[in-house]
Amino acid sequence: xxxxxxxxxxxxxxxxACPDCGxxxxxxxxxxxxxxxxxxxxxxxxxxxxAIVVDLRVKQLIPERRVTEILEKFLGIEMSPAxxxxxxxxxxxxxxxxxxxxxxxxxxGEATKSWDETGFRVEV
Numbered sequence: 352x353x354x355x356x357x358x359x360x361x362x363x364x365x366x367x368a369c370p371d372c373g374x375x376x377x378x379x380x381x382x383x384x385x386x387x388x389x390x391x392x393x394x395x396x397x398x399x400x401x402a403i404v405v406d407l408r409v410k411q412l413i414p415e416r417r418v419t420e421i422l423e424k425f426l427g428i429e430m431s432p433a434x435x436x437x438x439x440x441x442x443x444x445x446x447x448x449x450x451x452x453x454x455x456x457x458x459x460g461e462a463t464k465s466w467d468e469t470g471f472r473v474e475v
Contacts, residue, residue, distance in 0.1 A: 396438070400428065404438045 415432035
């Protein structure tokens, strides 16, 4: 079973064949299939849910355990505090390149309209 979660939609996906399924229901042969691109874990959380998690944890300064309680209470999504930390760490790494490019632009004196140093930073 694979589960993909978005804040407005939780969808359980049961493939006809998966690495853990075993035999084909039609012919009885052993079946081993691959999952769709981007589905790499037993539970897969989408970009919308990841954005909510990062916003709650980083911008709203809510502790990881409380973020998991909010997700379960309001969205019906179970997530461990370690998953919250992993999502925040991955997003910080993804956005580091963008931040570095902005800093280089300002330091090298390229034309910029404005620069706001009051934003939030996710520490890795």
